[in-house]
Amino acid sequence: MNQWRRKDCPEPELLDAWVTGNATSEEATVIEPHLQRCTACQREAEEARQWDNRLRSELTFVDPPVDLTASVMNRLRSRTVDTWRLLATMLVGYGLFITAWQTGLFSRWGWAMPIEVPITNGMRGLQGMLSDFFLLIEVSVMWSGWVMQQSSSLMAALLLLAGGWLWIAGICWHRWLWTKE
Amino acid sequence: MEDWIERAKNGDLDAFEKLVSHYQRPLYNLALGLLNDPTEAEEATQDVFINVHARITQFRGESRFSTWLYRIATNACLDRIRKNKRERSHRVITMAEADPLSDVPSWTDHPEQVCEIREQRDAIRDAVAELPVKYRTPLLLHIQHDYTYKEIAEITDLSVQTVGTRIHRAKLWLRKRLQTEWKGGGE
Numbered sequence: 306m307n308q309w310r311r312k313d314c315p316e317p318e319l320l321d322a323w324v325t326g327n328a329t330s331e332e333a334t335v336i337e338p339h340l341q342r343c344t345a346c347q348r349e350a351e352e353a354r355q356w357d358n359r360l361r362s363e364l365t366f367v368d369p370p371v372d373l374t375a376s377v378m379n380r381l382r383s384r385t386v387d388t389w390r391l392l393a394t395m396l397v398g399y400g401l402f403i404t405a406w407q408t409g410l411f412s413r414w415g416w417a418m419p420i421e422v423p424i425t426n427g428m429r430g431l432q433g434m435l436s437d438f439f440l441l442i443e444v445s446v447m448w449s450g451w452v453m454q455q456s457s458s459l460m461a462a463l464l465l466l467a468g469g470w471l472w473i474a475g476i477c478w479h480r481w482l483w484t485k486e
Numbered sequence: 487m488e489d490w491i492e493r494a495k496n497g498d499l500d501a502f503e504k505l506v507s508h509y510q511r512p513l514y515n516l517a518l519g520l521l522n523d524p525t526e527a528e529e530a531t532q533d534v535f536i537n538v539h540a541r542i543t544q545f546r547g548e549s550r551f552s553t554w555l556y557r558i559a560t561n562a563c564l565d566r567i568r569k570n571k572r573e574r575s576h577r578v579i580t581m582a583e584a585d586p587l588s589d590v591p592s593w594t595d596h597p598e599q600v601c602e603i604r605e606q607r608d609a610i611r612d613a614v615a616e617l618p619v620k621y622r623t624p625l626l627l628h629i630q631h632d633y634t635y636k637e638i639a640e641i642t643d644l645s646v647q648t649v650g651t652r653i654h655r656a657k658l659w660l661r662k663r664l665q666t667e668w669k670g671g672g673e
Binding site: 325327360364365366369381 | 610611
């Protein structure tokens with residue numbers, strides 16, 4: 306393929322780039338004067354142009370399935386509904402958990418009601434409780450987003466369960482921080 | 487277009503539907519060219535749009551929207567190829583199989599001529615499908631989707647020089663392969 310090339314001939318791939326308008330201006334200033342005096346490169350450039358045109362005319366687009374847009378939008382709409390349903394379920398779940406905690410359901414394991422903590426530890430306890438509240442909301446929202454990204458419902462359920470346990474572990478850890486002194 | 491993108495970023499599903507409708511044809515064809523299977527190409531295209539919807543707020547407008555979209559689509563298709571290991575055992579599809587009505591001849595066309603044109607078109611598609619995916623991807627983006635080397639480099643995360651080399655090698659290989667076939671076929 307390269308038998309026709311002389312020492313000063315540009316590399317064939319550079320010639321190909323020039324033919325398709327992809328050579329830089331510096332490359333073009335080398336190629337164009339060369340092409341004026343080199344018939345072999347002129348022929349090669351012409352062949353490259355013809356082959357490029359041939360491929361472009363043959364590799365045309367085919368029509369996608371007629372219901373492609375509708376299928377995408379149906380999936381997206383059902384997914385949005387699922388997201389809200391899941392978020393609502395999580396909120397209800399967390400609400401029930403807080404209610405159970407506040408009413409002393411967990412006191413048999415020695416868990417004090419969080420409301421006692423600010424009272425015993427003053428401002429530090431109150432700040433801790435507020436920062437925990439926002440942290441937990443943020444983590445919950447991020448976790449829900451991650452859960453929704455999963456295509457497998459088993460994986461989503463496992464992540465949801467793991468998120469719940471992390472949430473509880475986080476509360477225990479902060480409770481220990483508040484009360485360790 | 488910018489308006490649709492901004493509205494889609496704000497959660498407007500109607501605006502996103504317009505984007506899907508606008509880009510479905512090129513993205514489906516890219517997926518078809520890379521995956522060589524109409525059913526899988528359709529699934530991949532749907533997944534790409536779902537993924538784009540989830541990540542659209544991350545699009546900051548530093549590149550063209552279409553470049554960003556193609557980057558996601560190309561990566562998704564390459565992931566599928568890796569996952570399915572279909573590169574070696576892919577089934578080459580003909581133009582007629584991908585879209586049966588795409589090249590319906592006119593009444594005045596000579597049947598033999600129509601057959602020959604169709605055969606040559608299918609031969610080119612078959613040959614492109616045989617290319618290793620690292621050559622096929624930049625070639626399709628360049629020839630079928632009309633992207634410049636620079637844009638392809640952005641989409642595929644390759645250097646402009648590598649893109650140029652791969653496209654050139656792919657074209658040379660195709661030319662050699664098809665010339666041999668057509669000469670062998672009595673052309």
